[in-house]
Amino acid sequence: MTRTPFVLAAVIAGALSFTALAAVAQDKTIAHVQGETTISGVPAKVLVQDWAVFDNLQALGVAVAGVPASNAPSYLAEFLPADAIKIGSLFEPDFEGIAAAEADLYIVAGRSREAFGTGSEILPTIDLSVNNAAIIDGVKANLTTLGEVFDLQAKAAELNTALDAKVAEVKAAAEGKGNALVLVTNAGNIGVYGPDSRIAWLYNELAIPSAMADVKDGDHGGDTVSFEFILETNPDWLFVVDRDAGVGENGGAAAALLDNELVNQTNAAKQGHIVYLDPQAAYISMHGYNAVMLLLEQVLAGLNA
Template structure:
């Protein structure tokens, strides 16, 4: 009888030790997970913010950030997939919830992915407050280029901050270094006596992209110190450019023409699509301007209008530098 009691006590002791060991392992795993998670503090357009990394559910709506997040392998739970060019791999990922275009967004559906991080901006900028209401526990990040700040350094700030948030500082630095190197190539090769015209091709027409304020092309006049061939009053940031006659463009006789082909990004599959290069070559009024005669027309990458991030500008600047260097 005593022997049986001793056996039972021994078995209970072994079971207790096993449970203690299991509990210890579980606690250790929990402690490890707690140690893996950490908080990153950064500054965006609204001020200082914090987010726990790695984020569990990431939403992205800012076109300027899509290529960067894609390159870095950041998994999205939701995003403005409808606004992404097909050069971004997210467009082929059926697991990403599409929030739709900025004009008819499906904002309420964001609650289904329970985001803790929303990279918001550009076409979705006006929806920031709604996101804060729908996902109160999420950190909503805004990194749009700020008015009054140099556009080139704002692009660098954006990618550098994203590098902090996603712990991709080295990758962010590489993007900034490549961008600055491309800028230097242009400024080293460009003769400030040569005049430049910025244009936007949209709807089969050519619009004027004003220095500084014009969509996409305009900011480059500032950070590349380009000499405008034409300056008009009351210019705008319109995505189709300002209405300026081809005769006025021809009269300004630019040495170089930079074109953003909006339709290449949003209407290239349409039967009425006319590439920017064709519009320029088929315009009688522009046949005799210096830029056309010398072949000094540089068209930005086809997906520029929906992919205006630092990589797009770097690609274009290198192509512009190639043309400038070849013209010497």
Template sequence: MKKIVLMMAATAMLLLAGCSNNGNADTQESAAAKNKSEVTIQDANGKITVPKTPKKVVVFDNSALDTMNSLGVGDTVVGAATDNLPDFLRDYKKVESAGGIKEPDLEKINALKPDLIIISGRQRDFQKDLEKIAPTIFFSTDNSNTWGSIQQQVTAIAKIFDKEEKAKEKINSLQKEIEATKKKAATSGKALVLLANEGNISAYGKGSRFGIVHDTFGFKEADDKIKASTHGQNVSYEYVLEKDPAIIFVVDRTKAIGGDDSQNNVAENELVKQTDAGKTQKVISLDPSVWYLAGSGLESVKIMLENVNRAF
């Protein structure tokens, strides 16, 4: 009898141990599954852990939308600032409007129940409110290292959607095009980038929102004293004539967001016509919907390269 009791006790202990081991295994399996469903990336605020391969994404950053589209994951987008999309992303006008580009519709976004939200500087003031709805990534291009910053953003998006190899191929392809452009730009003369806005003009140099022209595409500056600024340095047409650039690149802000653009024809200005750029018909209009509303995505950079290559 005593032997039977001892055998029963031993069996019970083995069963308990097995259950305990299975419990630990289940816990470890659950933890591993959770780790696989999340990924840590770098955004403008630092490191952030977000869902991996999210199924529903609200995107306010047009450059991020551009990259997602290029990587073939645009079908995950359930909401965007549809009234302010670049022309080449117009197909996304069919998704739900998530509000204006500067004022997200929090109620609408909450109803969409996204797994992830991606914003840019224009929505920064709403980040804390958006984080209450879903993990929120904030992307901002570093104008002191434009191409490096763009690559970091593309890589982060690719990591989230498990598209790293595809992103690497596209980055390498763009790198080759950039190098080819830089070789031509090195001997093309000095360039000036202007933003036209309802008759007014601003100049942009290195370290500015359009600094990619100089620091990545390799065009020499017509004025290396321009103060780096998001809004540029207000200038006159007399200033443009004084600098006498060989190439003038123009971004028409009014065409990008609407308004009176009747006075924005920089090439027709009498003083501009007297510059080297005016005489050689190298006043180049850049696609405003790309340069002003996007500019840091895979397709954006390709279009921007095509734009500046019209100077050669």
């Protein structure tokens, strides 16, 4: 059948219209803590300036092209691509390298959140920073967001279900087991982490009561305390974050520091209730799915020992 010019024009116009609609349908507007970012399609080349984001993407099975140049948690080492582009430190991104990478998406969070403005001028950028007072909810929200970005909604939901189940399991194990202090050691000093800290889930989600009524959570060292204070408070449990080991310095310093006459008189020490948490998962990548699951397993093992 011979088509008239009018019919042909209509067919072409319809095809073009369909193509345009398909292109628009590929665009996604992603909400995050610093606003909204529009991305086109599923990003193929992704740069991350945060190890917790890398952790979450690894859990989802998403390949990452660019990563921070330092402080890689050892539990993630086997997943790091040998040819990964190093895009600067957690605090100081290499924006020239980021621009040269010609990536589809750049993700910042936590320590690198200040890079959002400059990053957004180079390529689509999202900020997946998490509020420490609601870490579990933050991890789940980020998995959901990443599931939307990469069309992996079912996988994200699966991970969130597993995380909820693990939290419930550890919470049940902690019930009736007494109170706790979460200590952080830092260059020979001791601090206490509380309900707004990077280990807030231990208090807020597991409902383990704090042995210290009011905690002023410091950025690095928590609320500074002494050995005498720890004995006076006499917690049933001590959960310990060795910051020195977390940033690659003096591994094992926390255990040596706390092995003293005063701490050894506490209920926690006498009952063998001192749990040393993975320092990198607890201090560097505490907003990552694998990190939180690892820490929950360590708490569970301690509670059930």
